Amino acid sequence: MLQDQPITILLNQFAAGDKTAIDRLVPLIYPELKKLARSYMRNERPGHTLQPTALVHEVYARLLKQDQPDYRSRAHFMGVAAQVMRQILIDHARTHQAEKRGGGVAGLPLELAERASVPRPRAVIAVDDALSELARNDPIKAKLVEMRFFGGMTAEESAEVLGITVADVRRHLRVGQAWLQRELEWTGGPKKEA
Numbered sequence: 001m002l003q004d005q006p007i008t009i010l011l012n013q014f015a016a017g018d019k020t021a022i023d024r025l026v027p028l029i030y031p032e033l034k035k036l037a038r039s040y041m042r043n044e045r046p047g048h049t050l051q052p053t054a055l056v057h058e059v060y061a062r063l064l065k066q067d068q069p070d071y072r073s074r075a076h077f078m079g080v081a082a083q084v085m086r087q088i089l090i091d092h093a094r095t096h097q098a099e100k101r102g103g104g105v106a107g108l109p110l111e112l113a114e115r116a117s118v119p120r121p122r123a124v125i126a127v128d129d130a131l132s133e134l135a136r137n138d139p140i141k142a143k144l145v146e147m148r149f150f151g152g153m154t155a156e157e158s159a160e161v162l163g164i165t166v167a168d169v170r171r172h173l174r175v176g177q178a179w180l181q182r183e184l185e186w187t188g189g190p191k192k193e194a
Contacts, residue, residue: 006028007029007077008073011069011071011072014069014071015070032078033059036151036152037056037085038052040055040089041055050088050092055088055089058088059081059084059085063080063081072161078157079161081151082152083146085150093128094125130180134176134180138172138179140164141172141173141176143162144173145173145176145177147161155169
C-alpha cells in the first residue's frame with residue numbers, strides 16, 4: 001500500500017535505533033490509534049477513569065521504552081499497539097479489583113454479593129486469563145484472537161504479520177474463538193451485564 005510506505009520507513013528507522021522516528025510516526029497513525037482506543041473503551045465499564053486519549057499516550061510511552069522494536073509493517077505495529085493497549089487495560093482492571101477487595105471499603109453481605117452482577121473489570125480479567133491459557137496451549141490461535149478482536153486486524157493483515165496464509169488465519173481463528181468461548185462458559189465468566 002502506497003500510504004503505508006512512509007509508515008514502514010519510519011518503523012524501520014525506529015527499529016534501527018532512531019528514537020525520533022516514533023515522533024514522526026505517531027502523527028501519521030494517531031487517528032488509527034485513537035480509533036482503536038475508543039473501540040477498547042466502548043467495552044469498558046461506565047465511568048472508567050482511563051480515556052481513549054490517555055490510553056494512546058500510555059501506549060506511546062510504553063513503545064518508546066522498548067529496546068529492540070522490530071516492526072515489519074503498519075499492520076504489525078498496530079498489532080503490537082493493540083496488545084499494549086490490552087495490557088494497559090488489564091493492569092488497570094487488576095488494580096481496580098485489588099482496590100475494591102482491600103481498599104478499606106466494607107464488604108458486601110454474602111446474600112447481596114450473590115445477586116450482584118459481575119463487574120466489568122472481573123469480566124476483562126476473565127477474558128485475559130482465558131486468553132493467557134490459550135496462549136500457553138496454542139500461541140498462534142491466541143495471537144490471532146488478540147489481533148482480530150483487540151487489534152481490529154483483518155485476516156489479510158494478520159496473515160502478513162504472522163507469515164501464514166489467509167485460509168490458515170481463518171481456520172486458526174475459528175478454532176481459537178470456539179476454545180475461548182467454551183473456556184469462558186466453563187469457568188463461568190465473563191457474564192453479560194443486565
